[in-house]
Amino acid sequence: MTVAETSEGDQELLPKSRTAGVEYLREVGAVLRIPHLPEGIEEVPTDHDTMIINMGPQHPSTHGVLRVMMELQGETVLRCKPVMGYLHTGMEKTGEELTYLQGPTNTTRMDYISPLFNELVFSLATEKLLDIELPPRATWIRMLMCELNRMSSQVVWLATNGMDLGAVSMMIYGFREREMILAFFEKVTGLRMNHNYIRPGGVAVDLPEGWRDDVLKILEVFPQRLDEYDTLLTGQPIWQERTQGVGVITTEECLALGVTGPILRSTGMPWDLRRDQPYLYYDQVDFDVIVGSYGDTFDRYAIRLNEIRESIKIIHQILDKMPQGDYRVQDKKVTPPPRARIDESMEALIHHFKIFTEGFRVPEGEVYVAVESPRGELGCYMVSDGSSKPYRMHIRGPSFVNLQALPHMIRGALIADAVAVISTIDPIMGEVDR
Amino acid sequence: MDEPDGQPAEDEAELVHGAPSALSRGQLVVFPERADYLDLVGLLYDDGYRVCVDLTGADYQPYMERELPAGVTRERFEVVVNLLATDTRRRIRVRVQVPEADPALPSIFQLHPGTEAMERETYDMFGVVFTGHPDLSRILMPDDWEGHPLRKDFGFGRIPVQFKGAPPAR
Numbered sequence: 386m387t388v389a390e391t392s393e394g395d396q397e398l399l400p401k402s403r404t405a406g407v408e409y410l411r412e413v414g415a416v417l418r419i420p421h422l423p424e425g426i427e428e429v430p431t432d433h434d435t436m437i438i439n440m441g442p443q444h445p446s447t448h449g450v451l452r453v454m455m456e457l458q459g460e461t462v463l464r465c466k467p468v469m470g471y472l473h474t475g476m477e478k479t480g481e482e483l484t485y486l487q488g489p490t491n492t493t494r495m496d497y498i499s500p501l502f503n504e505l506v507f508s509l510a511t512e513k514l515l516d517i518e519l520p521p522r523a524t525w526i527r528m529l530m531c532e533l534n535r536m537s538s539q540v541v542w543l544a545t546n547g548m549d550l551g552a553v554s555m556m557i558y559g560f561r562e563r564e565m566i567l568a569f570f571e572k573v574t575g576l577r578m579n580h581n582y583i584r585p586g587g588v589a590v591d592l593p594e595g596w597r598d599d600v601l602k603i604l605e606v607f608p609q610r611l612d613e614y615d616t617l618l619t620g621q622p623i624w625q626e627r628t629q630g631v632g633v634i635t636t637e638e639c640l641a642l643g644v645t646g647p648i649l650r651s652t653g654m655p656w657d658l659r660r661d662q663p664y665l666y667y668d669q670v671d672f673d674v675i676v677g678s679y680g681d682t683f684d685r686y687a688i689r690l691n692e693i694r695e696s697i698k699i700i701h702q703i704l705d706k707m708p709q710g711d712y713r714v715q716d717k718k719v720t721p722p723p724r725a726r727i728d729e730s731m732e733a734l735i736h737h738f739k740i741f742t743e744g745f746r747v748p749e750g751e752v753y754v755a756v757e758s759p760r761g762e763l764g765c766y767m768v769s770d771g772s773s774k775p776y777r778m779h780i781r782g783p784s785f786v787n788l789q790a791l792p793h794m795i796r797g798a799l800i801a802d803a804v805a806v807i808s809t810i811d812p813i814m815g816e817v818d819r
Numbered sequence: 820m821d822e823p824d825g826q827p828a829e830d831e832a833e834l835v836h837g838a839p840s841a842l843s844r845g846q847l848v849v850f851p852e853r854a855d856y857l858d859l860v861g862l863l864y865d866d867g868y869r870v871c872v873d874l875t876g877a878d879y880q881p882y883m884e885r886e887l888p889a890g891v892t893r894e895r896f897e898v899v900v901n902l903l904a905t906d907t908r909r910r911i912r913v914r915v916q917v918p919e920a921d922p923a924l925p926s927i928f929q930l931h932p933g934t935e936a937m938e939r940e941t942y943d944m945f946g947v948v949f950t951g952h953p954d955l956s957r958i959l960m961p962d963d964w965e966g967h968p969l970r971k972d973f974g975f976g977r978i979p980v981q982f983k984g985a986p987p988a989r
Binding site: 642819 | 843844846848869870871872873875877878882886899901905908910912931932933934935936937940944957958959960961968969973
């Protein structure tokens with residue numbers, strides 16, 4: 386009776402006595418999930434020396450509803466297992482019921498800290514199926530918005546990571562800076578989050594009047610604030626003590642586990658899709674790919690901080706290169722007609738009606754498109770059957786994959802370091818569970 | 820717009836390690852037999868495709884007559900694996916046909932440990948069983964959920980939401 390009540394179901398960490406041989410080695414190897422285990426796994430404690438506790442799903446440092454089952458010996462984490470699904474809302478299933486124009490409203494809610502990237506990858510996949518070429522201004526606007534979003538996303542990470550490690554003032558500073566960008570987003574898109582701004586065929590509206598001044602204001606304020614963060618955190622001994630040498634991972638392990646983004650770059654591998662497989666116009670701007678050398682939490686902190694500086698550099702170039710022209714493709718089968726035309730043209734009214742009720746049809750085919758989100762490779766696998774709704778829409782969330790490195794990075798760490806490691810992965814649970 | 824993926828040469832799109840292949844919007848796709856799937860992924864691994872970026876599935880129940888390269892048997896399920904070679908900056912996609920009667924496929928966990936969660940997700944959503952997977956359990960849906968939601972015959976919004984240990988209606 387009691388056993389049944391306390392059972393965690395299929396996902397339970399099994400008692401040691403029921404875990405045999407190879408499987409056990411793998412679990413000890415930090416559920417290393419890498420078959421070739423490192424030699425010299427230290428002596429294994431018996432069940433009664435250890436304790437299995439749950440962290441989450443309701444825990445402030447799990448960034449949402451992540452639950453981590455941990456086996457502890459004293460304060461040392463031996464094994465752990467991330468359990469997710471608490472935020473699963475069936476977005477991929479929902480995506481099959483929405484037209485391509487409605488699609489971004491769905492995907493934008495996945496990674497809610499960087500919603501524009503989700504819209505972007507969905508739109509790029511659709512456009513690749515449609516085989517349409519965007520006007521240059523639409524692409525530059527997309528780049529501008531995405532880089533701003535990258536800045537706000539990294540700032541939120543700095544804020545929450547600061548709070549996880551006890552630098553509570555960082556929380557307030559980070560969200561203060563983010564608010565500037567969100568105010569700009571609200572001015573452009575009408576919403577602070579979940580914009581549905583980047584759509585198949587371009588963007589929803591042109592940039593508003595005075596946008597350049599607003600962006601310049603952000604670019605002026607940010608470098609000073611970043612220097613303040615440097616003073617507050619980078620050189621501070623307590624901060625270094627909490628982050629250096631914590632959650633170390635190597636390049637080989639990252640590649641084996643499919644881990645991308647700042648975690649992969651922290652190991653010294655310069656892999657950034659913006660440079661290595663350029664999309665939009667990233668091949669026309671000049672920026673550096675920031676890499677670390679130790680693969681620890683401090684490196685990842687430094688990478689994210691400096692990526693904001695690179696984004697500032699990119700945005701300055703975008704401001705110089707922003708052309709005049711259309712903000713969406715002038716293909717009447719894809720783009721709704723301008724509002725003014727509807728009053729005077731019957732054709733325009735028909736097109737408007739057709740696009741918003743039935744949606745536009747997309748040729749048969751399947752594509753996989755990937756962009757570099759602040760967390761790593763964000764991919765979209767889309768299958769079209771020729772109708773106006775995606776037949777299959779799968780989002781490859783970087784958080785979902787990166788989180789699988791958690792047991793490996795956390796093994797042998799103290800429970801306080803576990804908080805630092807969870808934070809450094811930067812999981813957004815909306816994207817993990819989709 | 821630039822091609823996000825490295826464009827493979829036209830002549831390459833024929834046989835990849837003995838398996839038929841095709842270009843889909845400029846992206847190289849391979850269609851191995853189910854029996855050759857594990858070997859093919861291993862050969863591609865040796866070719867430099869060291870990263871398994873994504874593994875997911877698709878249910879083609881209403882499209883049993885869809886277009887596939889010659890020599891590929893159409894089955895209801897497909898498992899789609901996206902591989903990446905970081906050295907050459909190229910991508911390749913593997914699509915394996917999985918029959919409805921026996922929805923099983925060997926796990927590529929030994930080669931790409933990162934697929935642990937992705938294979939669990941595919942099992943959870945499509946009911947494809949990955950043999951050799953260390954811990955094949957549901958990952959997103961509750962453990963006691965019945966059915967596999969992303970199958971096309973799984974009703975949309977028609978299943979009453981049920982939770983483990985929920986109190987009876989008052």
